[in-house]
Amino acid sequence: MKFRTTAFLALAAACSVSLAVADQDTSQISFPEGYRTWFHHHSTVNMTGHQPDGNTGLQHVYANAAALEGLKTGQFSDGATFVVDRFKYAEADNHSLTQGDRKVVAVMVRDAQRYAETGGWGFQAFKGGDPSQQAVKDGGKACFVCHIPHADNNYLFTRGVN
Amino acid sequence: MKFRTTAFLALAAACSVSLAVADQDTSQISFPEGYRTWFHHHSTVNMTGHQPDGNTGLQHVYANAAALEGLKTGQFSDGATFVVDRFKYAEADNHSLTQGDRKVVAVMVRDAQRYAETGGWGFQAFKGGDPSQQAVKDGGKACFVCHIPHADNNYLFTRGVN
Numbered sequence: 001m002k003f004r005t006t007a008f009l010a011l012a013a014a015c016s017v018s019l020a021v022a023d024q025d026t027s028q029i030s031f032p033e034g035y036r037t038w039f040h041h042h043s044t045v046n047m048t049g050h051q052p053d054g055n056t057g058l059q060h061v062y063a064n065a066a067a068l069e070g071l072k073t074g075q076f077s078d079g080a081t082f083v084v085d086r087f088k089y090a091e092a093d094n095h096s097l098t099q100g101d102r103k104v105v106a107v108m109v110r111d112a113q114r115y116a117e118t119g120g121w122g123f124q125a126f127k128g129g130d131p132s133q134q135a136v137k138d139g140g141k142a143c144f145v146c147h148i149p150h151a152d153n154n155y156l157f158t159r160g161v162n
Numbered sequence: 163m164k165f166r167t168t169a170f171l172a173l174a175a176a177c178s179v180s181l182a183v184a185d186q187d188t189s190q191i192s193f194p195e196g197y198r199t200w201f202h203h204h205s206t207v208n209m210t211g212h213q214p215d216g217n218t219g220l221q222h223v224y225a226n227a228a229a230l231e232g233l234k235t236g237q238f239s240d241g242a243t244f245v246v247d248r249f250k251y252a253e254a255d256n257h258s259l260t261q262g263d264r265k266v267v268a269v270m271v272r273d274a275q276r277y278a279e280t281g282g283w284g285f286q287a288f289k290g291g292d293p294s295q296q297a298v299k300d301g302g303k304a305c306f307v308c309h310i311p312h313a314d315n316n317y318l319f320t321r322g323v324n
Contacts, residue, residue, distance in 0.1 A: 039198075039199060040222065044261070045251075045258065045259040046256075050258060058207075098206050099205070099206070
């Protein structure tokens with residue numbers, strides 16, 4: 001476990017640097033319309049100090065029907081999609097952290113063949129939740145680096161269903 | 163605004179003390195089956211130091227269809243229901259806060275006449291998410307105290323739809 005944690009941190013740090021562009025392209029991944037009504041799986045907060053620091057924020061993970069089925073079965077069919085909806089967090093009255101402005105809508109789409117270079121998942125992200133502002137230009141390799149330590153879980157941070 | 167904040171903190175502190183039992187009863191409010199597939203509105207974290215301290219945790223707010231409609235129109239029909247799903251939070255690797263065990267599933271059900279003593283909302287809560295472990299025994303008065311400062315928003319902390 002200790003090795004895994006160390007490896008994870010090293011990889012996480014690497015996420016903030018520019019990596020080689022993949023041969024695959026993810027520019028065709030469009031904004032996940034309707035994701036706000038998908039299944040909300042869990043939320044986490046990446047506090048100040050988190051690496052990569054661009055990923056700080058209060059973030060919610062949503063799963064479409066195919067992704068939810070995959071969480072139950074361990075098998076993800078093509079089309080299974082997760083969204084991470086990340087907001088700035090604010091320190092409010094009474095020792096609470098609350099949501100601020102939306103930072104990004106990040107997407108993982110399952111297509112085992114098309115995105116074979118990144119574990120069968122295609123990565124794209126939309127700055128500020130703006131469908132016209134694609135952020136991923138490297139075929140998803142920088143995103144994928146942080147998911148590699150979760151190879152035993154289909155490269156997902158998200159596990160099970162609560 | 164300053165007065166309001168001060169008043170809120172005073173009321174929040176009061177939530178942790180025992181208040182008079184209301185004439186109304188909320189023991190008939192049953193566990194909100196299926197709430198995990200309802201609309202996820204937002205999440206907040208009540209950090210250590212929050213008052214009442216029993217409400218510390220990472221919590222998600224879910225709205226059923228009638229409650230979502232109410233957030234859009236400002237008018238809540240009887241049956242509109244919100245759930246706060248509260249978890250312990252844990253400090254994980256890489257400066258992240260993650261979900262721990264479920265602490266409580268708290269419910270607000272709209273019935274303007276039946277729960278007139280508490281702003282038209284009926285309050286109940288289920289310890290650990292166990293449908294057999296009702297926590298609210300005072301007709302909802304202790305819960306309601308923290309909602310009084312939000313009288314201008316139908317007694318809801320939750321506002322709008324993002």
